[in-house]
Amino acid sequence: MIEQIPYLAVILIAGIGIATILLKKNLIKMIMGLAIIEGAANLFLIILGYREGGIAPIFTNAPGGEMVLPTVQAMTLTNIVIGFATTALLLAFAIIIYRKYGSVETNNIRRLRE
């Protein structure tokens, strides 16, 4: 049971992120929700590779025994970098929208529909 807790945390965190995106009207908060989902994805990848008592996966002079999986860690690193880029881009969009519309509330961002 104790091994399942990280997975439950992933579901919980992803749920909080999705709820934030769907329920909040403030653009900055929605972007935060996206970053929370991303955190859930990263956590999920890392716990996939975790082995009880495993050592860092460096083969030179390794003392033997179980190692944690390196691939998922590389994937997580890549995803962190990608997440940085997306968050930066989205926040840049939010800044421009604030300058042009004077608000970051989604209710006020409706010029396209008119």
Next chain:
Amino acid sequence: MSQYAALLLAIPLLAAFAMPLTGLIGKRIRNSWAIIAMLATVTAALLLVWEVLTQGTIVYAFGAFDSAQAIPFDSGGVPIRILFVIDAMSAFMILTAAIMMFAATLYSISSESEQTGQDGYYALLFLLMAGIFGMVSTGDLFNFFVFLEINSLAGAALAAYRIKGGVAVEGGLKYAFISTVAGLFFLIAVGMLYGQYNSLNIAYIASVIDFTGLSLVAVVLMIVSLAMKSGSVPMHFWTPDTYSSAPSSITALLIVSSMASLYAIFRIAFSLFGLTMNVVTIGWVIIILGILSMFIGVSMALPQKDVKRLMAYHSVSQIGYMLVGLGVGVAVLGDAQMLAQFGVVAMEGGIFHIINYALYKGLLFLIAGAVIYRCGTANLNDLGGLGHSMKWTMGFFIIAALAIAGIPPFNGFASKLMIYESVFIFNPFIAVIAMVVSIMTLASFVKVFHSMFMGPKLPQYETVKEVPMPMLIGMGLLAVLIILFGLFPDLVVNTLVEPAALALLDRSGYIASVMGGI
């Protein structure tokens, strides 16, 4: 091992990152660099397609001397390198992307010539193309995710590039949001598969897959996220906003990137899971998404006033045709007799429709861009009488509009007929809906044609003249291809489409191309 697969990524990436440097030297140098790099990429793409069509599936292993080393001898039969697996279906998508890249880049040279910030524009354009080429040729799930994100970031930045008082940023923001959420769900699904099968390689996972409940969650997450990214109902709401606010040449490329996401749905359904999943249910889910997209898209398009918004809703409806065609293929995958009777033809129709759709929809958006370029508005109520001054543009519009409505002898007819015929045997009701949608499409484009090009010359457009030559060449190439594909559909189907459909169906062949027949 030929290097075209690597060049297909290397040239656009080099071109993108060198673009600001060439921009420092001068505008002409930068434009020439963009054209040279585009021609080099297209050449590499065409040579790669030729190689695949003549020699069969190509496996390119990055960092290895030849593709026989795709699986290192000491890895225990697990492919650990980054692999590109380019079969006939990937080649088909590469060809589509290359044609659109040619037309859109050439068009941009003129249409963007008076704008600021062109260095960044072309840099992002090449990144977008690198993302698309990577998505359709990779054989690795995580790699696909990375290219998906490159493609989404560049696409969102380009869609918002001309701020237009904030509206373009609104469109770009929606695109960025949807693609990031889609990308993260895709990544979680990839993690689920990795946790079970300890590999990211599509062919390896396919060879060991054992469809568990977790795999079902993964396949649902993947199909939902990619359907979001390709703009089908029910996550279609971003398409009109993004497509209408982006620069027109970029809209043409965003269409290709949505096609790349669509390709991924079918790569996952056919090559990764194949018969291990419940094909009838998944197939019907795809078909129903397709029918809804077709119908909702076209009915939302009818009342639109903005020409680009109208076309964007039509693109939702056209995606429905491809989903229906290939969805029927998925649904009858388990039944060899039904597959041979009409399943293969339905899939061929769906695949053929991908390239046809990219051609005529790209052309339509380029035409809308040409009209906006000269008249400064996209509102159908204000436009009129352009047929007197923009004769070539009007000619191209007639070709594209008849093609999207499925009137012979244009290419839309060829692929739609294949879908109608085969889907009618599967379920006549779906074929009837598809035909009704086609008629509604025609009605809507008759309206556009009438209000844009017909009528007397309007005083405010007295000075309007034909668009510059590079834009005409870009549009002309697409128009010529539409006519050629419509006149000789058999040739295209036999050389390009049928191999692509068979490649999708040949799951064991796909696995063997990487795993070496293990």
